[in-house]
Amino acid sequence: MKTFEKRFKVETLSDTIELSGPEVQHMRVLRLKNGDEVHLFDGSGWEARARIEEMDTFTATLVVLEKFQNDLELPKPITLALALLKGDKLADVVRACTELGVSRFQLLKTQYADVPDLGDNKLVRLKRIAEEASKQSRRAVVPEVLSPITLKQLPSVTKGFVAHPHTQSTLLEHLTWDSEVWFATGPEGGFSAAEIELLQHKNFLPITLGKRILRAETAPIALLGALASTGV
Amino acid sequence: MKTFEKRFKVETLSDTIELSGPEVQHMRVLRLKNGDEVHLFDGSGWEARARIEEMDTFTATLVVLEKFQNDLELPKPITLALALLKGDKLADVVRACTELGVSRFQLLKTQYADVPDLGDNKLVRLKRIAEEASKQSRRAVVPEVLSPITLKQLPSVTKGFVAHPHTQSTLLEHLTWDSEVWFATGPEGGFSAAEIELLQHKNFLPITLGKRILRAETAPIALLGALASTGV
Incomplete structure (x- = not known):
């Protein structure tokens, strides 16, 4: 599985995150399961490693393990x-x-x-x-x-x-x-x-x-x- | 008509040029007629302005009016x-x-x-x-x-x-x-x-x-x- 396929966008990078809808569907397509690690990003420059704590058909609970600022941006917007x-x-x-x-x-x-x-x-x-x-x-x-x-x-x-x-x-x-x-x-x-x-x-x-x-x-x-x- | 539409590729830029096949079909599509000017290029860096002398359904005879080296190439290949x-x-x-x-x-x-x-x-x-x-x-x-x-x-x-x-x-x-x-x-x-x-x-x-x-x-x-x- 390519790394980018395990990247998911979230609204806010809080310590615990509830996902639902298409992101969870996507996790199921990728056959991810409890305990698996994924990458999260919030669209403003922050990223995190996170672990899937619980996942059912429609929702997933993730725990953020490590938060870091992504350094792939150009020096100015x-x-x-x-x-x-x-x-x-x-x-x-x-x-x-x-x-x-x-x-x-x-x-x-x-x-x-x-x-x-x-x-x-x-x-x-x-x-x-x-x-x-x-x-x-x-x-x-x-x-x-x-x-x-x-x-x-x-x-x-x-x-x-x-x-x-x-x-x-x-x-x-x-x-x-x-x-x-x-x-x-x-x-x-x-x-x-x-x-x-x-x-x-x-x-x-x-x-x-x-x-x-x-x-x-x-x-x-x-x-x-x-x-x-x-x-x- | 955009200029590039009147550009035709030829094998060699001799003084008089006989064209046939798809290039002549293309001229007909563009409704070009005797006396009209077109641009020719030979694919190796030379270009010419040319005039259509005679055109029928399948062939066209063109006379080269001016030959010049195109300067749009990079300094080296x-x-x-x-x-x-x-x-x-x-x-x-x-x-x-x-x-x-x-x-x-x-x-x-x-x-x-x-x-x-x-x-x-x-x-x-x-x-x-x-x-x-x-x-x-x-x-x-x-x-x-x-x-x-x-x-x-x-x-x-x-x-x-x-x-x-x-x-x-x-x-x-x-x-x-x-x-x-x-x-x-x-x-x-x-x-x-x-x-x-x-x-x-x-x-x-x-x-x-x-x-x-x-x-x-x-x-x-x-x-x-x-x-x-x-x-x-």
Whole structure:
């Protein structure tokens, strides 16, 4: 059994924990039984080793054996402001970028997007994908996925970067870890000139991702890959 | 019509070019007619603007107007030695890494791979995906996709990097562009200790992709993203 399969998310890491519903079903699927050890995480950075004390069809009582802070997070939280994309592309980006350490996804409505908005069901699905990817990559933080807003509604940030063709500036020459970091990536058609200007007003610095044209779903993974390659 | 849709691959960029088969069908689908301009590329780095002189149902004659070397390639060729992966994951990696500038894919049979080998049909499909992705990202080079070999059959390289967890070395502190570069990425279960040792004997330096566990299909995209983020 792979380690991540024995990881379960809980609301709060108290000394004794009662679980019910899908987490218990999942334990039964994995054929876990009384006395077995599992890993718990609370989605905010804390983890624990715990032992199953009692389990029946619907509920399980666990005792926390050891609590520790998971150190797999990036030095500061990263928010990815991500333009809406068609089909399963958003899911692919959320999955890969959760593995790569993103703390929060802020979906964006943009001028050249192929999709104007996102249904509630799709938002719920993206949240579930973020949770699954967080488990699989053994992170203790489950990234938030925030409903789409317009670029005008996006706050001014302390430090932001927007992937933009025909730019010379590079991420790593401008990145420092003294505050949280925002990234913005556009839709298939890219950001419009007006949108890039608006993002610059909000402290997003245009940066290069090389000379070739990247698909909208490749750009954010490449950007986060640049961070990962520094070993953080 | 998007520019990349009017890009056609030819065998050789001679002054006058006769096309037939699927490329002509594609021209007809795009409703191109005599006198229209298209872009041609030969898959080795050369491109041309060309004009359709005569077109019938099955053949087209084009005259090259201007020939130029496409400058979207990385400073030296990159080969990605990529472990076989299940399902559509190989296709996703080939697509994204072609956009990110890989020149050649060397598929690998590895110890912990979920799939032992690759059928001919799948290899042909991967080659087609590399060609399409090359077109879309406006590259003039179509990456080769080479049939799977074992790690023992892999040549010793001048400069190689292998993505490996629990490593401190980073790509960008060791990368120079004085020779062609190889990357190696493992299957879902990772490379075995013996495989990492073998790769090191063949001049592949283990490098980090951050502290989190990445899926096998995320790692190569992240690695190439690190290169792209330097603006090359």
